[in-house]
Structure formats: structure tokens, C-alpha cells
Amino acid sequence: MSYPIYTPPVILLPLVRIYILGLRLALSSSRNHFPTPEVQFFKLIKTSKIDTNRKKSMAACSGKKTEKIILKTEDDVAKALAEYTADLSRRFIKEKGSFTVVLSGGTLIDTMRYLTESPYKESVEWSKWSIFWLDERVVPKTSDDSNYKLAMDGFLSKVPIPEANILAIDDTKSKPSDAADDYEARLKDWVDKKILPLSSDNFPKHDLMLLGMGPDGHVASLFPNRTQQFETQRWVTFILDSPKPPPPRITYTFPVINAASEIAMVVTGAELADAVKNVLGTPNSTLPAAKVRPEGLLTWFLDQPAASGL
Numbered sequence: 001m002s003y004p005i006y007t008p009p010v011i012l013l014p015l016v017r018i019y020i021l022g023l024r025l026a027l028s029s030s031r032n033h034f035p036t037p038e039v040q041f042f043k044l045i046k047t048s049k050i051d052t053n054r055k056k057s058m059a060a061c062s063g064k065k066t067e068k069i070i071l072k073t074e075d076d077v078a079k080a081l082a083e084y085t086a087d088l089s090r091r092f093i094k095e096k097g098s099f100t101v102v103l104s105g106g107t108l109i110d111t112m113r114y115l116t117e118s119p120y121k122e123s124v125e126w127s128k129w130s131i132f133w134l135d136e137r138v139v140p141k142t143s144d145d146s147n148y149k150l151a152m153d154g155f156l157s158k159v160p161i162p163e164a165n166i167l168a169i170d171d172t173k174s175k176p177s178d179a180a181d182d183y184e185a186r187l188k189d190w191v192d193k194k195i196l197p198l199s200s201d202n203f204p205k206h207d208l209m210l211l212g213m214g215p216d217g218h219v220a221s222l223f224p225n226r227t228q229q230f231e232t233q234r235w236v237t238f239i240l241d242s243p244k245p246p247p248p249r250i251t252y253t254f255p256v257i258n259a260a261s262e263i264a265m266v267v268t269g270a271e272l273a274d275a276v277k278n279v280l281g282t283p284n285s286t287l288p289a290a291k292v293r294p295e296g297l298l299t300w301f302l303d304q305p306a307a308s309g310l
């Protein structure tokens with residue numbers, strides 16, 4: 001008896017061709033989706049020529065969507081961060097035509113320095129970027145305490161992101177509650193204009209948030225022993241008594257932070273080692289940074305001094 005698999009009737013051949021074509025299309029479209037963190041990690045290492053003294057592990061702390069990348073020095077972290085951000089920029093722009101990025105203040109801006117240099121300065125599609133702030137101090141934009149000024153001096157003045165795509169605090173609002181209301185209202189405008197989508201819980205969903213962490217475990221202006229970290233309704237809230245100066249600030253809330261598609265926690269330096277150990281090495285850490293659990297992927301970028309307690 002002869003089986004059709006060896007001698008397929010002519011009528012079956014077109015069906016086989018359609019099946020193979022379908023398989024090819026499925027494979028190529030799956031390649032266009034964001035890679036798993038593991039794939040992404042190996043790409044980073046390969047393309048950013050990072051020092052070989054590094055280790056990486058999938059973090060057990062907040063489920064399978066968290067990745068830790070530990071590199072030898074702060075400079076290695078800066079290089080990896082540039083590669084990671086440029087890679088996400090390319091992928092989001094390819095997928096939806098724009099890239100929405102939320103900046104912190106603090107050391108993060110300096111750690112972003114390689115993005116302003118070749119090859120990223122030329123290759124990133126800066127005109128498709130929009131910029132937001134995770135938190136801001138209620139001070140004039142010309143003040144050395146301003147996160148806007150920090151970002152402008154160290155990053156935004158060096159890359160061609162259109163001014164209209166930059167959502168900065170209105171520094172004419174001197175009352176923190178007014179400044180928070182105003183920033184939230186303008187975020188809502190951006191949602192109405194479909195620049196920002198909403199998450200399933202109706203919070204604005206940004207593509208990438210770049211977070212730093214303080215030695216007390218604070219992120220944004222969400223501090224331990226302060227109530228802002230428990231806000232569940234507001235998009236933007238305010239604080240009058242930040243333990244870190246200056247005291248008056250506005251800040252994104254955790255529901256907005258955790259609605260993000262991607263979050264990078266960028267933490268370098270030995271003074272952060274205890275907080276890193278608490279957040280990543282303690283099952284039920286109560287520090288604000290432990291509340292960063294995004295809908296999407298969370299990637300910790302650590303240098304060895306910051307990771308030394310793990």
C-alpha cells in the first residue's frame with residue numbers, strides 16, 4: 001500500500017505551500033515582537049561590548065517579568081542603558097510610530113550620557129520621542145534643584161527632541177497641589193490626543209520609565225514614611241515635606257508607574273547596596289522601590305558596588 005505522504009496527489013501540493021507560507025509569516029512576525037528578557041540581555045552584552053566581569057540572573061523577587069543585569073562599573077551600566085534604550089526606541093517606533101519616555105532626576109541623567117553620543121545621537125529617531133517627568137521639584141526651571149534643568153543640561157539640549165513633545169512642569173504654579181493638578185490635566189490632554197494610551201485600569205501607559213532609587217529606597221518622590229506611596233486614584237500627586245530637599249515636589253503615583261510597558265531601575269554606587277539588598281534580597285520588602293511591579297518588564301541595571309549585598 002502506498003501512502004500519500006510519499007506520493008502526494010497533485011491536489012495536496014498547493015495546500016502544503018500555503019501551510020509553509022503561513023508558518024514563515026508566523027515566524028517572522030514573532031521575531032518582530034519584543035524579545036524575552038533573556039534574548040534582550042544577550043543582545044545587550046553582544047552589542048555594547050561590556051566588560052566580561054558581569055553576571056545576570058532572572059530575579060525571583062517579583063515574578064518572571066523582572067530581570068537583573070549586574071555589570072562591573074557604572075560606565076558599563078551607562079553603556080548598557082544606552083543600548084537598551086535605543087533598542088526599545090527602535091522597537092516601539094517600528095510598532096506604533098512613537099516612543100514615550102519618562103525621566104527621573106538624580107544620577108540617572110548622567111548615566112544616560114552615551115545616548116547623546118555616536119552612534120545613538122545619529123541613529124535614534126529623536127523626533128518620535130516624547131518626554132515626561134516621573135517627579136519634579138516645585139522650583140523655577142532655572143533652579144539647580146529642578147529635574148527639568150538637570151535633564152535639559154545633561155540630555156535634552158544634546159538631542160533633537162521637538163520642544164512640543166516635552167511635557168515639563170508649569171513652574172508658574174508655586175503651590176505643589178496646583179502644579180500636580182496641572183500636570184495631571186495636561187497628561188489627560190495627551191491621552192485625549194491619543195499620544196498616550198490608557199492601561200486596563202485607566203492609568204496613562206508610557207513606553208519606558210527610567211527610574212533611579214535613593215539610599216532610603218525611594219523612587220520618584222515616593223518616600224518611606226510618607227503617604228504618597230499609597231495613592232491609588234491620582235495620576236500625579238504632591239508632597240510638601242520630602243525628606244530629601246527640596247521639600248515641595250510633585251510625583252507620578254505607583255498606579256501610573258506600574259502601568260508602564262517597560263521600566264528600567266538604574267542603580268549604581270556602594271551607597272545604594274543596602275537598599276538594593278532590601279528590595280531584591282528580602283521577600284517582603286516594604287521600601288517604596290519594592291512597589292515597582294509594572295504590567296510590562298522591569299529591568300534592574302546595577303553596578304557591582306550597588307549589587308554587593310546580593
Ligand SMILES: O=C1O[C@H](COP(=O)(O)O)[C@@H](O)[C@H](O)[C@H]1O
Nearest residue numbers: 104105106107108212213214220
Ligand atoms: O530626589 C530624587 O531622587 C531620586 C534618586 O536620585 P539619585 O540621585 O539617588 O539617583 C530620583 O530618582 C528622583 O527623580 C529625584 O527627584
